[in-house]
Amino acid sequence: MHHFDFHEGSLHCEQVPLSQIAAEVGSPCYVYSAATLRRHYRVFAEPLAAVSHMICYSMKANSNAAILKLLLNMGSGLDIVSGGELYRALRVGADPAKIVFSGVGKTVPEIEQALDANILVFNVESEAELDRIQAVAAARDQVARVSIRVNPDIDPRTHPYIATGLYESKFGVDLDTARPLFGKAHAASHLELVGVDCHIGSQITELAPFLDALERIQQVVQELRAQGLPVRYLDLGGGLGIPYNNETPPHPDEYAREIVARSRAMDCTLVFEPGRVIVGNAGILLTQVQYIKSNYKKRFAIVDTGMHHLIRPALYQAWQQIQPVLPRTGEAEVVDVVGPICESGDFLALARELPPLQAGDLLAVMGAGAYGFSMASQYNSYPRPAEVLVDGDRYHVIRAREAYADLVRGEQLPDDLA
Numbered sequence: 001m002h003h004f005d006f007h008e009g010s011l012h013c014e015q016v017p018l019s020q021i022a023a024e025v026g027s028p029c030y031v032y033s034a035a036t037l038r039r040h041y042r043v044f045a046e047p048l049a050a051v052s053h054m055i056c057y058s059m060k061a062n063s064n065a066a067i068l069k070l071l072l073n074m075g076s077g078l079d080i081v082s083g084g085e086l087y088r089a090l091r092v093g094a095d096p097a098k099i100v101f102s103g104v105g106k107t108v109p110e111i112e113q114a115l116d117a118n119i120l121v122f123n124v125e126s127e128a129e130l131d132r133i134q135a136v137a138a139a140r141d142q143v144a145r146v147s148i149r150v151n152p153d154i155d156p157r158t159h160p161y162i163a164t165g166l167y168e169s170k171f172g173v174d175l176d177t178a179r180p181l182f183g184k185a186h187a188a189s190h191l192e193l194v195g196v197d198c199h200i201g202s203q204i205t206e207l208a209p210f211l212d213a214l215e216r217i218q219q220v221v222q223e224l225r226a227q228g229l230p231v232r233y234l235d236l237g238g239g240l241g242i243p244y245n246n247e248t249p250p251h252p253d254e255y256a257r258e259i260v261a262r263s264r265a266m267d268c269t270l271v272f273e274p275g276r277v278i279v280g281n282a283g284i285l286l287t288q289v290q291y292i293k294s295n296y297k298k299r300f301a302i303v304d305t306g307m308h309h310l311i312r313p314a315l316y317q318a319w320q321q322i323q324p325v326l327p328r329t330g331e332a333e334v335v336d337v338v339g340p341i342c343e344s345g346d347f348l349a350l351a352r353e354l355p356p357l358q359a360g361d362l363l364a365v366m367g368a369g370a371y372g373f374s375m376a377s378q379y380n381s382y383p384r385p386a387e388v389l390v391d392g393d394r395y396h397v398i399r400a401r402e403a404y405a406d407l408v409r410g411e412q413l414p415d416d417l418a
């Protein structure tokens with residue numbers, strides 16, 4: 001469900017025509033719908049109301065300050081994976097007591113930063129990390145709350161680059177290795193073991209992998225409790241998929257109800273780290289056709305955005321819906337929608353049937369709210385696009401389009417360069 005619809009023949013975000021945003025803000029730009037964000041958060045949260053829970057929005061999906069603020073205002077916590085994300089979180093006033101810190105590579109300064117902020121919990125991904133957090137906390141005479149991220153060896157049947165809970169993966173700790181780590185964490189002088197964590201992957205479109213993972217994690221929780229170890233938090237990560245094309249992921253309501261039904265007896269606070277399911281379909285990437293080009297084999301629509309602003313098609317062969325902002329009539333044509341970047345992998349769509357396009361046409365690349373801007377780069381020295389948040393009949397530029405000066409910020413010429 002989202003609020004990008006046609007009214008009087010032109011694609012709108014809520015009550016604002018996308019053509020107006022393109023005219024006033026320029027192309028390309030990301031456009032997000034506040035009503036959609038609020039709705040997605042509510043739909044996820046409502047079925048959880050009956051149990052002790054925390055929603056920690058996974059901010060790597062989209063970490064714009066205005067998006068974070070909107071979700072914080074609805075009661076969300078945050079899942080962070082770096083010191084930079086912690087910086088962004090604190091800057092918008094996030095409550096550290098609702099921040100969980102995931103990621104396999106936490107550095108000493110990042111651990112110190114998180115201890116300074118007194119975040120809720122570190123989701124620990126290796127024994128070496130556990131030792132490091134203990135050492136850093138001990139040196140400051142602070143106690144760090146930790147959960148161990150276990151890897152339940154579940155195949156989430158998603159793209160291999162976003163499967164994270166298989167033994168081939170760098171993430172988490174396999175179950176046998178994890179068992180002694182819980183005891184070690186509990187016994188450590190400057191650690192407080194508070195829970196168990198897992199996150200098996202992203203864009204998961206079936207319920208079964210989540211429930212299989214839950215079952216394995218619950219066994220761990222029971223074992224730990226039998227040994228007298230405390231488990232207050234059961235963090236089930238994120239990963240719930242969204243419809244980009246014809247996928248039929250479980251509805252968040254069904255997902256939450258099934259998990260709640262199976263965990264009610266556990267007497268834990270359930271923690272969720274949704275990212276994509278909140279922001280994915282709440283945003284689009286607005287772009288303008290620059291050229292139509294044909295060769296013996298193919299027809300191309302060359303647009304003013306590409307893999308530098310939305311890398312999912314290039315990186316995961318992901319399918320993203322593309323639609324003209326002002327409908328074009330005429331017989332559909334098969335085109336590759338490609339960007340200006342000097343890479344053959346720079347495409348947004350391959351062999352896509354679209355109405356006949358012309359230079360100047362505006363296109364909306366749908367489902368670009370998650371892992372769009374947050375994975376964008378300045379490759380080929382394109383300043384990153386503006387971000388716009390629509391709320392009803394108004395819109396706000398929530399990140400200015402970068403200027404050329406932003407491309408060279410921090411670069412310095414050595415005085416004695418020959």
Ligand SMILES: *Cc1c(COP(=O)(O)O)cnc(C)c1O
Pocket residue numbers: 058060061079081102103199201202203237238239240273274275276277370
């Ligand atoms: C990326 C990530 C998430 C969010 O994944 P989505 O598929 O966007 O819901 C949650 N938790 C962790 C640890 C992650 O790395």
